Amino acid sequence: xxGTRGRNATPGAPIGIDPSLTAVRLTQVTKKYGRGPSxxxxxxxxxxxxxxxxxxxxxxxxxxxKSTFLHCAAGLDRPxxxxxxxxxxxxxxxxxxxxxxxxxxxxxxxxxxxxxLPSLTVEQxxxxxxxLAGTQPDRDALHGxxxxxxxxxxxxxxxSQLSGGQQQRVAIARALVTRPEVIFADEPxxxxxxxxxDEILALLRQAVTDLHQTVVMVTHDPLAAQHTDQVLFxxxxxxxxxxxxxxxxEVKSVMTELRRTR
Ligand code: ADP
Numbered sequence: 001x002x003g004t005r006g007r008n009a010t011p012g013a014p015i016g017i018d019p020s021l022t023a024v025r026l027t028q029v030t031k032k033y034g035r036g037p038s039x040x041x042x043x044x045x046x047x048x049x050x051x052x053x054x055x056x057x058x059x060x061x062x063x064x065x066k067s068t069f070l071h072c073a074a075g076l077d078r079p080x081x082x083x084x085x086x087x088x089x090x091x092x093x094x095x096x097x098x099x100x101x102x103x104x105x106x107x108x109x110x111x112x113x114x115x116x117l118p119s120l121t122v123e124q125x126x127x128x129x130x131x132l133a134g135t136q137p138d139r140d141a142l143h144g145x146x147x148x149x150x151x152x153x154x155x156x157x158x159x160s161q162l163s164g165g166q167q168q169r170v171a172i173a174r175a176l177v178t179r180p181e182v183i184f185a186d187e188p189x190x191x192x193x194x195x196x197x198d199e200i201l202a203l204l205r206q207a208v209t210d211l212h213q214t215v216v217m218v219t220h221d222p223l224a225a226q227h228t229d230q231v232l233f234x235x236x237x238x239x240x241x242x243x244x245x246x247x248x249x250e251v252k253s254v255m256t257e258l259r260r261t262r
Pocket of ligand 1: 033034040041042060061062063064065066067068069
């Protein structure tokens with residue numbers, strides 16, 4: 001355990017937990033892949049809270065459990081033991097059908113590879129989650145989201161007619177359109193050049209600051225992490241450290257320490 005660091009960290013408080021404002025809470029979450037002696041423990045008794053209305057980065061060396069953390073926290077995978085609560089709902093109480101609906105209506109996703117449907121226009125891609133949930137897109141709300149992500153005027157284009165940065169903006173609009181409780185972003189700038197990456201991170205930051213959106217992002221990039229409010233560091237499936245109001249230099253130094261102590 002490297003301890004809790006940073007300006008807002010409370011000495012002695014459980015890492016990452018703010019009891020008053022928690023969007024996602026993991027309690028004693030363990031995830032094992034396989035069985036018996038060859039089982040891999042990807043998450044090892046993780047208890048932490050992700051603050052509502054905050055921008056959280058999840059970092060750690062390769063194989064430390066970041067993807068598994070994101071998948072369990074977002075209801076894409078189920079823990080072997082322990083509980084995940086999102087917006088007060090225990091995800092373990094939902095059957096597969098309920099969980100799918102829950103993800104569609106209450107969670108937004110942004111991926112490294114954008115994951116847009118190539119045959120649909122920008123507008124159809126953005127409104128897809130609403131249509132899947134059986135809701136009519138509200139024109140004003142749609143235009144509001146498109147303006148917020150800087151895509152006004154591109155509603156009729158197809159993904160192939162957009163740059164990588166514009167495609168990621170569409171993906172962010174698609175995540176925002178249902179006003180989800182949490183947006184999970186998995187390496188959202190991994191496929192972008194540094195300037196475009198910076199614009200996308202500024203956009204996610206804006207979604208948190210202006211729209212009070214909760215965003216949780218897995219990244220390996222200290223420059224990306226410095227846009228966030230807090231960084232949780234994983235090592236060998238455990239949350240081992242947290243930095244609040246992170247600078248790239250602080251994040252780099254914790255990452256170097258974690259790689260050395262691996
Ligand atoms: P990270 O995202 O930090 O690289 P992961 O969550 O992908 O880490 O993986 C954590 C550990 O779990 C690693 O040891 C990895 O090899 C293992 N793992 C991940 N997914 C699977 C799987 N589907 N089957 C077996 N082992 C897995």
